[in-house]
Amino acid sequence: MITSIAWKNVWRNKTRSFTVIAAVTIGVFAGVFSMAAINSSIVQRINAAVNEELSHIQVNNKDFRSSGDIRDIISDPSAVISTLEKTAGVTAVTGRIIVRGIASTSAGSTGVEITGIDTEKEKQMFTIDRKLIPGTGSYFGSDTKFNTAFIGEKLARELNIIRYILTSEALSGLETAGVPLTVIEKLRSLEGQRFTTEKKFSAAYSELLSAKELKKYGLKIKEAGWSYREGSRIILTFLDMNNNQTGAAFRICGIYRTNNDLFESLTVFVPASELRQLTGIGEGQFHRIIARLEEDDLTNDVTPVIREALPGYEVMNWKEIQPDLAMIADYINQIYAVFMVLILAALAFGIVNTMLMAVLERTRELGMLAAIGMNRRRVFMMIMLESIFLSIVGGVAGMAVSGIVIAITGHTGINLVKYSEGMEAFGYSAHLYPSIGAEFFVTLTILIVVTGIVSAIYPARKALKLNPVEALRGE
Amino acid sequence: MKKLIIVTGLIMLMLPAVHKAGAQELTAKAIITKADEKFNGEMSGYSVMNMTIVRPTWQRTVEFKSWSLEDDYALTLITAPAREKGQTFLKRGTEMWSWNPSISRLIKLPPSMMSQGWMGSDYTNDDILRESSVVDDYTHSIEGEEEIDGSNCYKIKLTANDDAEVLWGHQLWWVDKKEFIVLKAELYDEDGYLVRTERGTDLKTMDGRFIPTTIELVPADEEGRKTVLKILEVKFNVKLEESFFSQQNMKTIR
């Protein structure tokens, strides 16, 4: 009965109740959404590192990481592979050949890490094939007699493989994209001219446009001028097994884009078979064998198991290879906690205040109830229940709102392109897709309800202390 | 007598025909082969050269002596300017070392410096070290004939083979018909854009051979930049052993 009275009380004073509910809703939404944004950014970074760059466990020859010498191969690869495959938690295993060398075009050369992979098996372990920039070819798709290479966008830019040309198609494309004809006419003088670097290109079109036009359309123009000829040639030079310098021409089968500039400029993927032919590394030999686990969380448990089983090799997991990532993952929980405490404290203040006011406002009513025989404990319960209801309703509403907003932005993404230069230098994407774990959601709800309850205690006790006679007489 | 005249007459008539047939038999590939041999063959031995690096606001000249064996080994000693005098460079196959006496240091050229210009010029270390063959790595076709500096030249197009280890998409060579000297070459990237032009001028006879003594390298795309190489002295067929091209010799050669 108290429950129903409490419930009715809540809806009696709509303004009051709505204010409290609104406060709780906003607080919940704010806290959850910002956490989702940060969480997703970090999860994205970690996923990118694991799925595109490192995978979970790497096994190397003990000296390989520091020497980079082509001859430091794994001495017994089949044993390593079978050990890994038998380990619980491992879902896929593949081997790689890694050779340090130079990539050259007529525009210049730069040092790279040439990675020979089993193109089919890699798809089970890495998502780099999905990072292909549409329109630049394929991930080793075409059947060709030439050596093929899959390179990163940063490298392609450095070697001027990606160039900027405003072709007539590009210009008409801009027209359909809504760029006004006046701007297009101004750009007409650049038609067909090739620019080897992004800088030269932007310098050229910046001169022709006003600052306002530049701000509005600059990015679109830059994208429209982006040009790449499929199958461009790149020369890879490196040392073979006999320490002789060798090399070959490779055709670029596709260009990939991750958010990690460093990775893109260093890593060149080629089919292992081609690399074997050129270097003399035997069939079945590898520099690195990689294992993928079912879940990131299994990493800490599985690593020691593998280490014990493979004592002659260097076994490392992704957290050890990139400790800063591991740290951020752990560190971020502390930040969540701090932030939530603050939001909850703020909420608590709001609820205490409002409920206190409510109690004081209802002095007469409460006095009346006491006078007609409602015992103190019941009065206390009633106030408590009202608070709990308000918190729960607010909490649920907050969850609902955050859920919807997260679902929407999780789909469309939040675009922080303005900060992309800085973020990508650290390996973070400038497109956020907020997401949050279910358990976090639930934990939060519980915390909010608890806050509501705790905040209600003080006002409820105040209600108890009311003297019915005085109360009835009015203030 | 009449028989003799007819025979000689016939022979006389035939000679030009044979000559013409011979000329037609000279395929584009053959022309390039001859030009290549001439150039590479000529550069073996010993030479004294100077190189002028020209830039829009300045220019600088370096003088050096060079010993080479075929295309695989070379030892170069800088003789001027005074600052750099005494520095030596050794090429063995695809590797290069440099020795700087002022700091007594011998360094092997790291691969990262491949695209840098040698001594700051437009000749890159890649040009010097990369072993590719104009004969084997390209297909050749005769595009016609043109006159360069008063000489009649074959205009030959060299198209890089798809799997060739060369940086260029194609090249255009103007080869003098008489002496098979490359008087002009244009180097294009894969998209067909001109990257560099090379010119051979000042043809003289040196040590019994007729060669261009001035070679100019002009990068396209940039105003006022070029590198000019002048051959001051050259000796062919100097007897040099592979052991001559050693790190030890780098430090002691004069």
Added chain:
Amino acid sequence: MNDYQLAWKNLWRNRRRTLITAMSIFFAVFFALVMRAFQLGTYDKLYKDVIESYTGYLQLQQAGYFDEPGLDNSFEVDPGLLKKLENDPNVTAVVPRLESFALAAVESRTQGVMVLGMDPDGEDKALNIRNRMVRYKLTTEAAEAIKKEGVPQRTEKLLDVFLNQSYTDESRLITDLGISSTDTATVMPLMRRHASFRNGYLTAEDTNGVIIGSGLSAFLKAGVGDTITLMGQGYHGTSAAGIYTVRGVVKLPAPDVDNILVYLPINEARNLYAAPGMATSAIISLKNNDDKAVGQTRERLNLVKGDNLAIRTWQEMNALLLNQMEADNRSGAIMIGILYLVIAFGVFGTVLMMLAERRREFAMLVSIGMQKGKLAKVVSMEMLLIGFLGVAAGVIASLPIVFYGNARPLRLTGEIARMYEDYGFEPVMPMLLPDTYYLWQVLVVLIILLFTVAFSVRKIFKMNVINALRA
């Protein structure tokens, strides 16, 4: 009794209510100030580290140098022009530099380095280099010796944490090793005896001395007195090569720079790179460094400098850093915004309740003759007073913390510290002294209050006295 006194009395009539409302405002203001102090303080330090030890606030460069840095874009130093620039009221000195890359080698170890040819005295005046020379180094031998002599346990433990660290001043050493003020008298002499670092400096005439960064010194394993070779490409492609002796080790706050920097007297640098009389940039050091003064000084100097020269600001020279900090700044501001939003609702709720509770009281006042306008005025005053109370309390409570955080910055250690250094930042989080950001917080609270005041006033004017009396 005037309105103000009435408002004040009303506040204290219901002490509890007043206090609770004021408290929620206090809480928000306090927290916001402390958090912003942290954030802004850290950015400030990051910028300052780079600016005040490396780039300076303004630099004179050849016009094309900014887009294509390199010896070939250096300019000839005209002493007349430098004098003209120094005549500007805000300029204290103009110090030329010649910077370029080189490969440094110590025995068989090599490292790419940034060679900074400078005037040892001028650079010291502009960027305080002498104070950044290493004074103490906690080498393994030093640590052992100190431990043997006996120090408090806390310091012993911290000696292990900070092994091999270099220090430029005593105060940081004291903080890091947790030496309390009572122990200073006994422990510091030990430090001076065992951990002092024998260091030197450069003179302008020195033709074979260099000063290297502490990070570089550690990597190349080169200390004072060791020989270091520098090789590279000079002006117009000439070869550059020279052998030098390390005269001193400096510790610059930005690890990125500290790991690769080599100081060389500018005349010797000009010799090394074959660039006589040239400079790649000139640091313009200023009396007043704040953003406005920097901007104005640049405007003035732009009129005096030659045509093919340009004056660059620190923002231009550190564009990437700025971008990163801005991103972080925005996220911080958003967090605070959220906090305020929640508080605003809390305050609003309280005000609602207060109005509801005092409905009868208001109705009574109006019915005995008080003007609604006057009532509204008094009630508004009450709210503003509560607001001011909360803000004042928040500000006052934050001040000691902010001052402390500024004098003794929070120093990160362990994994986190290493991560910061990997990214090129020093792992310290100082607080920013009270600045405009304090005003911002006050402004926000005022806005919240104004809303509530407006709402209350409206409610009062719309009040139906008779109904209210009956309630």
